[in-house]
Amino acid sequence: MSRPLTARQQHVFDFIVKTMGEFGYPPTRAEIAKALGFRSPNAAEEHLRALERKGAIRIIRNTSRGIRLPNQEPQEVVDSTISALPAANIEASPAGLPVIGEVAAGSPILAAEHIDRYCPLPAEYFTPKADYLLRVRGLSMKDIGILEGDLLAVHRTERVRDGQIVVARLDDEVTVKRFKRQGHQVTLFAENADFAPIEIDLRSQSLDIEGVGVGVIRGGNGQALG
Amino acid sequence: MSRPLTARQQHVFDFIVKTMGEFGYPPTRAEIAKALGFRSPNAAEEHLRALERKGAIRIIRNTSRGIRLPNQEPQEVVDSTISALPAANIEASPAGLPVIGEVAAGSPILAAEHIDRYCPLPAEYFTPKADYLLRVRGLSMKDIGILEGDLLAVHRTERVRDGQIVVARLDDEVTVKRFKRQGHQVTLFAENADFAPIEIDLRSQSLDIEGVGVGVIRGGNGQALG
DNA sequence: TCGATAAGTGGTTAAGTATACAGTATGTTC
DNA sequence: GAACATACTGTATACTTAACCACTTATCGA
Numbered sequence: 001m002s003r004p005l006t007a008r009q010q011h012v013f014d015f016i017v018k019t020m021g022e023f024g025y026p027p028t029r030a031e032i033a034k035a036l037g038f039r040s041p042n043a044a045e046e047h048l049r050a051l052e053r054k055g056a057i058r059i060i061r062n063t064s065r066g067i068r069l070p071n072q073e074p075q076e077v078v079d080s081t082i083s084a085l086p087a088a089n090i091e092a093s094p095a096g097l098p099v100i101g102e103v104a105a106g107s108p109i110l111a112a113e114h115i116d117r118y119c120p121l122p123a124e125y126f127t128p129k130a131d132y133l134l135r136v137r138g139l140s141m142k143d144i145g146i147l148e149g150d151l152l153a154v155h156r157t158e159r160v161r162d163g164q165i166v167v168a169r170l171d172d173e174v175t176v177k178r179f180k181r182q183g184h185q186v187t188l189f190a191e192n193a194d195f196a197p198i199e200i201d202l203r204s205q206s207l208d209i210e211g212v213g214v215g216v217i218r219g220g221n222g223q224a225l226g
Numbered sequence: 227m228s229r230p231l232t233a234r235q236q237h238v239f240d241f242i243v244k245t246m247g248e249f250g251y252p253p254t255r256a257e258i259a260k261a262l263g264f265r266s267p268n269a270a271e272e273h274l275r276a277l278e279r280k281g282a283i284r285i286i287r288n289t290s291r292g293i294r295l296p297n298q299e300p301q302e303v304v305d306s307t308i309s310a311l312p313a314a315n316i317e318a319s320p321a322g323l324p325v326i327g328e329v330a331a332g333s334p335i336l337a338a339e340h341i342d343r344y345c346p347l348p349a350e351y352f353t354p355k356a357d358y359l360l361r362v363r364g365l366s367m368k369d370i371g372i373l374e375g376d377l378l379a380v381h382r383t384e385r386v387r388d389g390q391i392v393v394a395r396l397d398d399e400v401t402v403k404r405f406k407r408q409g410h411q412v413t414l415f416a417e418n419a420d421f422a423p424i425e426i427d428l429r430s431q432s433l434d435i436e437g438v439g440v441g442v443i444r445g446g447n448g449q450a451l452g
Numbered sequence: 453t454c455g456a457t458a459a460g461t462g463g464t465t466a467a468g469t470a471t472a473c474a475g476t477a478t479g480t481t482c
Numbered sequence: 483g484a485a486c487a488t489a490c491t492g493t494a495t496a497c498t499t500a501a502c503c504a505c506t507t508a509t510c511g512a
Contacts (some may be wrong), residue, residue: 024252046489290469
């Protein structure tokens, strides 16, 4: 796949995300250069090329402000799983809860390059507090009203109880399921008759719990309802 | 105070919102002109001026794609469709979107006594903007992930299209259904096989449309998930 | 009938913007 | 130490875009 971003590339990427959140449109090369202290817009241009090569952004040619964050492009994912990208860490969110789109195999969820945008809702709106919003893929939790494209509010914790909706990482894939444990045997249930439960034996398989679901948001930012 | 948008202005506005949702940045004058069939970018320019005069958008001068939807400033932002509705109006809420619980027969939805609390989310988080959140009762819309206790974000308007999720008042009861109209015959569909569609003949029965659903929130304020 | 407003066409221009080309400096890797 | 990537400076050019001017047509209320 693609290599992780360098520190400087991360700065450029962060500025793009911040600008889009703040002004509603992406920056120009000149604006990036000014913000990062470059004396030439070409420095920004080359960083953008690098970011595109690594898949962090998409560039629309010959278009002013033609920078896109590749997030809600529909993919042929069968399950409530998310796909791949590399690692880094996120600082304190400027404006609410970070919305996480695609998550990479082997990388932490809260990496800056996964963040589509921010949802201006305080973490404490949910109980226990939400740490981020995860964009759900697939319909495996359809029967309890969690649909494709919904944002699942997630509280980060490893301590989960039977019956809770958990965000788990299984074989480097992130998935949303209902949790049940009996000794060393964990079962992850889908809420959709089309999906079979997943059985994990903790003695032979690893299961990472990323957190528990504490809420759902649908319809923000252009997403259709119904 | 500003006047409501004309139909044509509404089209331009809708295109801007759609473009920002789809591409992540606002359109240029030329793109608006092409999409709406104008032969001159000036037609788009003048519409933008009109939209700005009416407070629907903000224009950043001399900036390509410098169109913003005024988010944190709920000042003179007026949607044409609201004006037609009965004005039992709530003042600009400093605390976000009002959450409506039980609605009494015969009383307007947005009456102060129905307001449980406020959800600290800007109206513009949803598109078109949400005017209030309605607590859903029953499971008639279960199949599209709207469950008992969920908060349905509602945009006040009487102008609804086939297939939209509407909040309707039928015999003084407020209900959420999928809307379909054929001449004077309106059908309200539940999204749950256990509920039959409701047929209304507009010549003999009255039907008030309170608005359209633009989003869903679940899990806030102690409400359980799953 | 008049005036105001909406909704355009058509063309121009200056500023904003993307992007190519030519360099420099500093690392890392084999 | 050659080969290569990152991270820039500096200049130049062509395309994109915002914004203005002049003019036309249609509608609507006074």
